[in-house]
Amino acid sequence: MPNPEEEEEASLERFIQWLQVNGAKLRGCEIKYCDSNKGCGVYSSNDASDGVLLVVPLDLAITPMRVLQDPLLGSECRAMFAEGEVDDRFLMNLFLTVERVRKNSSWKPYLDMLPTTFGNPLWFTDDELLELRGTTLYRATELQKKTLLNLYNGRVKDLVKKLLTLDGGSERELSFEDFLWANSVFWTRALNIPLPHSFVFPQIHEEQNSCLSIDKSSEASTDRSSSNEMVNGKDVKECEVTRNDVEVNGTEVISVQNDTVWVEGLVPGIDFCNHDLKAAATWEVDATGSVTGVPFSMYLLSVVQSPFKIKKEISISYGNKGNEELLYLYGFVVDNNPDDYLMVHYPVEAIESIPFSDSKSQLLEAQKAGMRCLLHKSLLDRGFFPVGSPKDKDSDNREVGQTCNYSWSGQRKTPSYVNKLIFPEDFLTTLRTIAMREDELLRVSSLLEELVGTGGERQPSDVEVRAAVWEACGDTGALQLLVDLLHVKMTDLEEYYGTEDCDTELLEKACITDCPEELTRDGNDTSGRIMMSRNKWSSIVYRRGQKLLTRLFLKEAEHALQLSLS
Secondary structure, three states: OOOHHHHHHHHHHHHHHHHHHOOOEEOOEEEEEEEOOOEEEEEEOOOOOOOEEEEEEHHHOEOHHHHHOOOOOHHHHHHHHHOOOOOHHHHHHHHHHHHHHEOOOOOHHHHOOOOOOOOOHHHOOHHHHHOOOOOHHHHHHHHHHHHHHHHHHHHHHHHHHHHHHHOOOEOOOOOHHHHHHHHHHHHHHOEEEEEEHHHHOOOOOOOOOOOOOOOHHHOOOOOOOOOOOEEOOEEHHHHOOOOOOOOOOOOOOOEEEOOEEEEEEEOOOHHHOOEOOOOOEEEEEEOOOOOOOOOOEEEEEEOOOOOOOOOOEOOEOOOOOOHHHHHHHHOOOOOOOOOOEEEEEOOHHHHHHOOOHHHHHHHHHHOOOOOEEEEEHHHHHHOOOOOOOOOOHHHHHHHOHHHOOOOOOOOOOOOOOHHHOOOOHHHHHHHHHHOOOHHHHHHHHHHHHHHHOOOOOOOOOHHHHHHHHHHHHOOHHHHHHHHHHHHHHHHHHHHHHOOHHHHHHHHHHEEEOOOHHHHOOOOEOOOOOEEEOHHHHHHHHHHHHHHHHHHHHHHHHHHHHHHHHO
16 A cells, blocks of 8 residues: 555645646746645746746636536525525535535545645644633634534535535535535635636626626637546546636626626635745736736746745745734744734623713714724834834824824814824724713713704714714723723733743743644653644744733833823
8 A cells, every 4th residue: 555655746746737737837836745734835946037937727716606607516506696695605615515525526636635634723622722712713713613513514514415416426424524624725725816807707898897797698618628638547528627607697706896806716736835924926817828828827926036946935925914813714823923913802792881872882883983903013113112113203193193183172182192102093982982971971962063063954974073082082081991901801811821921931842743642641751841732832822922912002001091191
């Protein structure tokens, strides 16, 4: 029997052949195994003079439109979609679930290359998940897993079994893990693809530039012919993926902007690029073939000035994401992540128990107030206690312009500390309203009556309501409430695993292992190292970052509160 390494090599070879049969071109790169943490990645193989490293026809992308025109799933999915029962992400997850267990899937060479487990919290063991207690992710993961399980039992399981029966059965028994796998594949690998309108709707590009339905009378086949070459013992025609026009019964499935249709989808090959803060490449869409010679294709483009070293990994950026988002969606974290953030929110359900809740709820609605905010680490650079390089003064003045000159009576002056107040004005507006005393509430009503008249000839704008609230309340109540929220946040974070220093000590002693036998031993080895899984390590890095940000933002809020009181 072949060993795991030989099977891995054989799967990779089948996948590369499958890509090439379907028109992909590896011009300056190769796809190969990285390690147990990353899985596969894209590596440089030679110097591509034009910087184009990999070209993949968009015919090969898995998108909601492909699901809607799939011979097996299409009819059922179009009916559900037309009734508004499902969204495009459900369609993608349903497709991936079916293709994973169906016999003779034409996507098998690609699916065999995808991870079978993931590092996001949905895949954590019970003990690993406990490491997230006190964080936003702990509750979010519990809710998400419950939601997916209900969706699987309530809709997916019977529908997939029905579809597979029509197709002649499946390779094995369907399980919830198959649906969980499909969900994780989508969220870890999907791209928001700007497709040319003429690619999605080739027959109606001129006549109906913004229409999202295709009439049957305008259908035209765009299948590419296949050769008789053999791949993995099968005729290539079985493995070749083709695209037909899509009939969506007038239902909007995608976002259209001018001549671009934004669609979430998987692009085999491109999706093997791993993340790095300093990306070496980016992906682009070539509608005409002027760049790659392949019309309607996606290509990987080098962004570095000098040629790649041979066999160097080619990374892309998944965006400026904090560890909360990276761990939840992709299953990894970046230690000392410069894009980290802290989410602070006021519980919506708590508003009912505050004094004058009805009046305050109306004011919150009138101000279009948000109940949560993301405090990005970069905000600290221009605060009272900057942790990085402070921004220049001109930048600070531009940032705070929205809070200046709110007072129309001149009774409340712009505070002297406003240039150092780093908390988003939208969220401070929410907190001002919630913390409002009775006399301040009456003052707001009086100011708005002066503005719109006692007869209510017009409704005040959200900006005018915010101005009235600020003039009546100032910042003290809002900042005191913010300090209270951050104290509660810190208490939650420290309840189970102690302070930021405790987490730092654990990370300094951590020894990451993928061997379950090593994890069952008694914690420490003779050198004092602590054996832990990568999931546990990621959880500690994430929660330590949350404690750090809470401490720093709390310091900023407390100082601003003292200045406000004085």
